[in-house]
Amino acid sequence: MLGENFYEQVQKKPLFFLIYSVLAIVFFTGITFTFVIPGLQGFKWYFFFIALVMYFVVANIFVELFKERLSLVFILSLIFSALGMGWRLWLEWGEFTLVEYINPVVLIGYPCIVTFIILIAFDFSSKFKMKKIVIIDK
DSSP: OOOHHHHHHHHHOHHHHHHHHHHHHHHHHHHHTTTSSTTSTTOOHHHHHHHHHHHHHHHHHHHHHSTTOHHHHHHHHHHHHHHHHHHHHHHTTTOGGGGGGOSHHHHHHHHHHHHHHHHHHHHHHHHHHHHHHHHHHO
């Protein structure tokens, strides 16, 4: 989806892009979860769109790294988004402003939603990439 040049770069340096993707999921989930949940205090649209773009880029990296392995993308995304959110909660434990975010719906739902956003972008990008390859081969 981002272009063949992008996928060639991922093929050349797979370990670098894997580390980048993992760190992006961990840090963006940790940093943005208090800003991207509509209806809660601190919600900002621009953080929401920045997070969506970052998860889209991560999904496109996963398209090249994990071809046809949707379950691996699901497991990695879920583990690292939960880790990022836990990291942020651990750093700010005791903050009065986090009381609103300490409920089961947010604690379980946000990592799951991040995972499904990455999975949807992964599926969309992999289908688009496969169609492009098929058209080029003919």
